[in-house]
Amino acid sequence: IIGAGAVVGGQVPDYAVVAGNPGRVIRMRFDDATIARLLALQWWHWPVELISRATGALARADVTALERLVP
Numbered sequence: 001i002i003g004a005g006a007v008v009g010g011q012v013p014d015y016a017v018v019a020g021n022p023g024r025v026i027r028m029r030f031d032d033a034t035i036a037r038l039l040a041l042q043w044w045h046w047p048v049e050l051i052s053r054a055t056g057a058l059a060r061a062d063v064t065a066l067e068r069l070v071p
Contacts, residue, residue: 001016001017001018001029002018002019002023003017003018003019003020003023003026005021006018006019006020006021006023007020007021007022007023008022008023009022009023012025013025013028014035014038014039015028015029015030015035015038016028016029017029029061030061034063037063037067038063038066041063041066041067041070043058043066046069046071047071050069050071053069054066054069057069
């Protein structure tokens with residue numbers, strides 16, 4: 001997540017929240033174990049129809065529900 005008005009001049013870690021000028025990581029959205037699970041799922045490569053079915057789980061950050069949808 002990049003905050004409004006943030007100026008980012010480099011890489012942003014997966015699932016980080018960045019804000020400010022210059023942009024800096026202010027927190028991580030999830031703990032390391034959850035980030036690893038999300039990265040392993042690679043849900044952004046799923047077919048559009050499956051992502052549409054997973055919208056609720058994505059909005060809730062329900063990793064267990066996403067894991068059940070793995071193609």
